[in-house]
Amino acid sequence: xxxxxxxxxxxxxxxxxxxxxxxxxxxxxxxxxxxxxxxxxxxxxxxxxxxxxxxxxxxxxxxxxxxxxxxxxxxxxxxxxxxxxxxxxxxxxxxxxxxxxxxxxxxxxxxxxxxxxxxxxxxxxxxxxxxxxxxxxxxxxxxxxxxxxxxxxxxxxxxxxxxxxxxxxxxxxxxxxxxxxxxxxxxxxxxxxxxxxxxxxxxxxxxxxxxxxxxxxxxxxxxxxxxxxxxxxxxxxxxxxxxxxxxxxxxxxxxxxxxxxxxxxxxxxxxxxxxxxxxxxxxxxxxxxxxxxxxxxx
Amino acid sequence: xxxxxxxxxxxxxxxxxxxxxxxxxxxxxxxxxxxxxxxxxxxxxxxxxxxxxxxxxxxxxxxxxxxxxxxxxxxxxxxxxxxxxxxxxxxxxxxxxxxxxxxxxxxxxxxxxxxxxxxxxxxxxxxxxxxxxxxxxxxxxxxxxxxxxxxxxxxxxxxxxxxxxxxxxxxxxxxxxxxxxxxxxxxxxxxxxxxxxxxxxxxxxxxxxxxxxxxxxxxxxxxxxxxxxxxxxxxxxxxxxxxxxxxxxxxxxxxxxxxxxxxxxxxxxxxxxxxxxxxxxxxxxxxxxxxxxxxxxxxxxxxxxxxxxxxxxxxxxxxxxxxxxxxxxxxxxxxx
Numbered sequence: 001x002x003x004x005x006x007x008x009x010x011x012x013x014x015x016x017x018x019x020x021x022x023x024x025x026x027x028x029x030x031x032x033x034x035x036x037x038x039x040x041x042x043x044x045x046x047x048x049x050x051x052x053x054x055x056x057x058x059x060x061x062x063x064x065x066x067x068x069x070x071x072x073x074x075x076x077x078x079x080x081x082x083x084x085x086x087x088x089x090x091x092x093x094x095x096x097x098x099x100x101x102x103x104x105x106x107x108x109x110x111x112x113x114x115x116x117x118x119x120x121x122x123x124x125x126x127x128x129x130x131x132x133x134x135x136x137x138x139x140x141x142x143x144x145x146x147x148x149x150x151x152x153x154x155x156x157x158x159x160x161x162x163x164x165x166x167x168x169x170x171x172x173x174x175x176x177x178x179x180x181x182x183x184x185x186x187x188x189x190x191x192x193x194x195x196x197x198x199x200x201x202x203x204x205x206x207x208x209x210x211x212x213x214x215x216x217x218x219x220x221x222x223x224x225x226x227x228x229x230x231x232x233x234x235x236x237x238x239x240x241x242x243x244x245x246x247x248x249x250x251x252x253x254x255x256x257x258x259x260x261x262x263x264x265x266x267x268x269x270x271x272x273x274x275x276x277x278x279x280x281x282x283x284x285x286x287x288x289x290x291x292x293x294x295x296x297x298x
Numbered sequence: 299x300x301x302x303x304x305x306x307x308x309x310x311x312x313x314x315x316x317x318x319x320x321x322x323x324x325x326x327x328x329x330x331x332x333x334x335x336x337x338x339x340x341x342x343x344x345x346x347x348x349x350x351x352x353x354x355x356x357x358x359x360x361x362x363x364x365x366x367x368x369x370x371x372x373x374x375x376x377x378x379x380x381x382x383x384x385x386x387x388x389x390x391x392x393x394x395x396x397x398x399x400x401x402x403x404x405x406x407x408x409x410x411x412x413x414x415x416x417x418x419x420x421x422x423x424x425x426x427x428x429x430x431x432x433x434x435x436x437x438x439x440x441x442x443x444x445x446x447x448x449x450x451x452x453x454x455x456x457x458x459x460x461x462x463x464x465x466x467x468x469x470x471x472x473x474x475x476x477x478x479x480x481x482x483x484x485x486x487x488x489x490x491x492x493x494x495x496x497x498x499x500x501x502x503x504x505x506x507x508x509x510x511x512x513x514x515x516x517x518x519x520x521x522x523x524x525x526x527x528x529x530x531x532x533x534x535x536x537x538x539x540x541x542x543x544x545x546x547x548x549x550x551x552x553x554x555x556x557x558x559x560x561x562x563x564x565x566x567x568x569x570x571x572x573x574x575x576x577x578x579x580x581x582x583x584x585x586x587x588x589x590x591x592x593x594x595x596x597x598x599x600x601x602x603x604x605x606x607x608x609x610x611x612x613x614x615x616x617x618x619x620x621x622x623x624x625x626x627x628x629x630x631x632x633x634x
Contacts, residue, residue: 071470072420073446075453081422098422101429115473117417117486119366122396126430140478140487148369175469175476175531177549178441178628185548186539190634199540206548207536208515214535215476217548222469222531224479288512289479 001234001265002244003258004031004165006113007067007093009173009248010218011197014044020252021053025060027255028262031244032057033065033093035084037113038173039180039219040069040077041193047083054090064090068099070115071176071220091133104130114139114167114246115176121152124162134163136246139172142286143236150241163243169231169257170248171203171216172224172282172289181217202250213278214290226290228282231261231271233295299564300571301595302360302459303588306338306578311348313585314357318592321358323391324348325489325577329371330378331362332415333577334489342381349385358388364413366394366486376400383408389434392416393472398431412436414461415472415485421453428455435459437573439470444560444629448567457570463587464575465620466555466627468531476530481512492529499525509533526552526621556615556624558591558607561598583618590614 005024008017024032034057035050036042045053054064068081078098085092085102094100095113103110111134118124118135127135137146146166153159183193185204197203203218205225216223227250234245245261247254257273264271275281275294283289303319305311314322325331327339340348345361352359361382367375375397382390383405390408392398393415401408412418412427414437427433435457438447451458469476471485478484481496492511500508505521509528516528526532531549538544557564557572564572572595574587590611598605616622628634 071441071473072423073442075449078420078422096420096423097418097426098420101422101426104426117366117394117472119394119486120369120372120396122367122372122399123394124396126395126399130430138486140475140484145369152369152372172475172479174479175474176441177469178443178634179468179550180634181549185537185546186541189632191631196540204537209518209534209536209545210515211536212514214480214514217537222476222549283478283482286482288482289475 001238001242002030003028003262003265004033004244004246005029005254005258006167006170006246006248007033007035007037009038009171009221009223010201010203010250011039011042011044011195012201013198014049016201017045018053020249021057023252023255025057025062027258029062029247029255029258031063031065033067033113035067037067037070037095038221039197040080042195042197042219051087058090065093065111066090067093067113068095070095070113070173072096072098073178100127100130107131109133112136115173119149121149121156121158124149124153124158125156128158128162132162134165134243136165136167139167139174140283140289143233143240143284144286146240146242159241164241165244165246166237166242167228167282168233168245168247169229170227170250170254172228173218173221174215174224174289175222177220177222180219181222182219185217224280224282224289226280226292227278229273229275229279230281230284231257232273233284234261234265234271299561299569299595301588301591302571302573303584304464304574304577304579305348305584306333307340307581308344308348309581310577310579310584312351313581314588315352315355317585317588319357319588321360321388321571322348322352323360323362323577325362326378326381328374328378329365329368329487329489330375332364332413332485332489333362334365335494335578338578345381345385349387360389360391360411361385361387362391362413363397364391364393364415365489366415367397368487379405391437395430398427398433402431406432409434411459412456413472414439417470417472419470421450421455424454424456435570437461439472440467440555441470441628443631443634444563445631447569447629451568459571459573460557460564460569461555462557462572462574463555463591463615466550466553466625468550468627480514480530492527497528524621551623552621553623553625554619555627556619557626557629558594558611558615560626560629561594562602562605565598565602586614586618
């Protein structure tokens with residue numbers, strides 16, 4: 001089982017980003033996805049900065065993946081995606097079909113992020129023909145659904161050709177809009193946002209009128225209100241044929257969690273983590289995404 | 299511009315055809331379409347009747363098979379595509395690459411439209427679908443401004459259809475998991491957003507009403523307010539702004555999309571079709587909205603430069619809108 005650190009979904013000050021990835025380079029994480037995937041207005045780091053971080057991580061022995069923007073609205077955003085797809089060094093994670101188009105036209109192998117809708121192996125087959133090497137299970141699918149997809153992939157003789165990754169820890173990006181909710185909550189328009197999201201480096205919590213934590217607002221993204229944690233299921237995932245577990249880059253804490261997971265994997269021991277009140281199981285157990293219960297390792 | 303109208307059942311289909319739709323879109327009675335609600339949609343037999351009625355009136359019939367095929371039920375999506383081919387429908391509206399590949403390989407003569415659930419918002423994505431599955435048209439998600447739509451029409455390899463009127467989805471369609479986060483069912487998996495089985499209305503002692511989705515409080519209405527359907531993106535929630543903690547419609551107010559006054563611009567920029575949302579609405583609703591849009595499109599065609607939406611059209615559409623409010627949504631940049 002390998003570990004992947006997903007792209008940073010929030011807007012952090014430039015120096016914080018450099019400091020964070022410096023720490024990542026010293027962690028045990030196998031693979032790191034880099035780049036701005038949430039909002040194209042967030043330009044604290046330019047392409048060159050990201051490439052420099054990519055180099056730093058590659059030098060530290062990490063596999064580096066460049067992730068593309070998820071929701072594209074303008075031609076300038078399309079050029080940003082093209083620029084990343086045209087880099088001749090690192091593998092690219094497509095978060096929109098535009099990236100799939102550019103990468104397949106360039107004859108490059110690629111991987112896909114959780115926002116690409118892959119719900120069956122017939123879709124996997126289409127993407128494999130275009131160059132797909134690794135995919136991330138859509139967030140809203142359960143272990144049972146993954147089993148069905150992998151069985152279907154077996155029938156289509158795809159299983160040894162494509163790697164599967166499962167989003168296993170972090171706040172889940174659930175939806176994308178034209179509207180910036182962080183700006184809206186602060187009575188600002190999207191065009192006059194003044195980068196207010198920089199002041200909320202982990203997003204804005206949104207609760208019901210009964211104070212039930214429900215979502216997290218992060219610019220144009222609506223995220224889960226609870227941090228998903230299914231790290232204790234790594235051995236089941238391995239048996240299923242999952243190649244990599246994704247942890248979302250949302251705070252320095254994720255690096256400590258990653259290190260404990262990695263030592264469990266190395267020692268082939270169960271990973272024990274009780275769910276805290278801020279955490280949920282995501283969709284893995286079936287049911288709704290916000291379910292919260294701790295399941296003993298079998 | 300073609301006027302594409304919704305039909306959740308046969309009476310609605312007749313209403314759309316009789317009131318001037320150029321095309322009507324329907325779905326089968328299962329989770330292969332994104333409006334999978336009890337009592338809605340068409341059996342194979344009903345679809346044949348629908349097709350006959352539409353064809354006899356020179357109206358095109360589209361079938362939406364626009365959810366994502368669940369691996370453990372793959373044959374259901376295959377069957378739905380086969381049914382469309384048998385019926386020789388005017389177009390199949392799909393979102394799933396696997397479904398499109400099946401349709402395009404097995405029935406190359408069947409016209410494919412990319413559903414809004416396909417989430418294609420840019421020329422490169424449209425090119426991919428065109429190249430791989432020979433799609434003829436794509437429906438755009440409701441996230442682009444009018445200027446962005448205009449730029450995209452110029453680059454698009456296929457016809458573009460845009461949403462013109464009806465419920466306002468504020469998230470990029472096909473990529474919204476809010477419903478399954480709370481209920482376990484989403485448009486992609488079950489063909490339902492905020493499924494009716496998860497909805498609860500609770501009268502409060504003060505005469506007000508609480509609306510819940512799978513137990514989660516979506517909104518709390520006073521005795522003087524009309525309680526809306528508990529859709530997650532239109533609830534009132536508690537959030538902390540820089541200045542204060544407040545209870546607001548943090549994502550969107552209950553409101554509908556109405557682009558009647560954009561007709562000349564949409565037509566001028568080369569949009570091929572305008573789509574009315576509402577397969578879950580009544581035949582009376584479909585009849586009224588179709589009639590007004592027919593009149594408006596005809597008026598614009600007759601005299602584009604002088605086109606002004608009539609007051610009576612706007613008044614009637616407003617009555618048919620959620621919370622009696624309408625918006626231009628993402629087409630208008632300040633909304634964003």
